[in-house]
Amino acid sequence: MNNPAFDLLMWARGPGFDIALVIFVGGIVLRLFEISILGRKRDLAPAKGNGFLQGLKTIFSRSVPREGLVKFAPVTYIGGYVFHIGFFVAFFFFAPHIALIDDAFGISWPAAGRVIIESVTALTVLALLALTYSRFTDPVRKSLTTFDDYLVLLLSALPLITGYVAVNKLFGDPTMMLAVHLLTVEALMIAFPFTKLMHAVSFVLSRYYNGSIQGRKGAES
């Protein structure tokens, strides 16, 4: 039987995924190596507070915005939260994804219902649209935006959109759409280490450094 859609799906699930995974993991390791090789000099000033503990705390506490700031950049803040939480939910709580993880690692957890997943996916895409819009219209965002930012927005949106289309069989051949969905995920994985997507890993380091620098001085972070 010669079914190009099926062949593509098989490739995307097999060699395609393997290639993407190698680049994803290898790339992240390379980027973390690039950062850590630079090192940091030991601080010789006697510490007033515990930099290590405050560094750890800041990794989490910086997820909450400073009081009164949300109103100055509501699209960035609210869009940012909806996107990050939505992407997480759609990725980790959709039953077929959990089944894949179960297959690969033998661990599983309860899935969210279809209605929840689909509403969340739609909201997440809307959040991405709002964030993209603000990059075109808001003077600060506009002045900072480079090609990388648009690429990252597009690469984040595609798996959500193609997944939604494939699950709901909105158009096209369902097998083909599933293959395309997988390919968009792989594109995201390949780009991850070399674009601003990398912040999803490196934020742990940067927040830690921020908290530890401030914490040593006994200052807030």
Add this chain to the structure above:
Amino acid sequence: MTATLERGLNALREQIDAPVASFFTSCVSCGLCAEACLFYRETEDPQYTPIKKLDLMRRVWSREFTLLGRIGGWLGLTKPVTDADLTAWETLVYDSCTMCGRCTLVCPVGNDLTMMIRKMREGMSASGHGPVELIGAAQRHIDGNSAMGDLSKAIHAQVKNAVEAAGIPIEFDKPGVDYMVILSAQEIAEFPDVLSAMARIFKKADVTWTISNAAFEATNVGIQLGSRDIARTLVQRVVDAAESLGVKGVISPECGHAYQALRWEGPNLIGRAYNFEVIHIIELLDQLRAQGKLKTKGKNSRKLTFHDPCQINRRGGINKEPRRLMNMVAENFVETEDAGTMNWCCGGGGGVGANERAAPLRNIAFKRKKAQIDKVNPDAIVTMCAYCHHTLDNVLEEFNMEQEVLGLTELVAEYLDEDA
């Protein structure tokens, strides 16, 4: 490539460490740092977005410290930083940033943008890009004894006045005392009452102290200009004087960047820990209060508010100490919105106050602080940095505002209980 450009880029490369690399890697260009910046907030000009001020440093990092950037460089896809770039960035790095540190506290990925500005200034100054006033002040201090020129006569005159006012002797170069006091040039020139205030408080608390003829000046323009060599030389003078006098500690005065320079950067600049402790005057007063050695009588009945100097609170960690002292002497102490860690800068820090070219922008940026003050409408503003004091005096006058500005040490001394 010119020699100065090469020197500047080398200085910049030296500053790029793991924290800097993690910061640039994490930045997603969300622009939230702009909302924290007094220069952006008052002008709404996107060029004042803090992360944009660091773009040249980011480019050097990206081109030379990442694999992809290196490949891009070989293929000619990215341009190296030029002398013209540095010239274009000079005003962004020196005129529109007081290194106040608010952006560092709002960045969602935790970038310490302020530390990076401090680092970027190393590259700027090494390549010959820096405000003439800061370069001049650095030269004066290196050649003499103060950023304001020769203040040796002035300090002796002010000490003489203080001795007369307080009726307490103040000795120069006295070895073996508890503390060596250093002063901000601004205090010597403009706010010398702090000397008699300290004399009275320390006498009551049985704290012995002295002033060194060799190192009485606390300010360190090397920190503001971004020159480790100058900063190191100036810190070394204080360290040498303190160690030769054998004091237990050095009291860092009411001066923001002086505290940053001696307490936090100093040991790293000279490459070793000191043989003495560095304590900020307000930290010490609060300690004396806790030990029962500082007692006050009566309170100021006017409506007083407090201005937190960025380098002492947000970037120095001294937040509760001044408030405990304020509550000792103020009957009607009212905090402004955003007081404490997220207080707004007076606009004069980080060398901006000394930079004439920056004056119009500084006055615009002050409107943020003004709005904060206007809401509370106090009779007087108390602070713990002589340069904030100086800046506030000037801009309040510029804006026809009536408030008086007071130094916290002097205010505490005013209510010192002489009978206790």
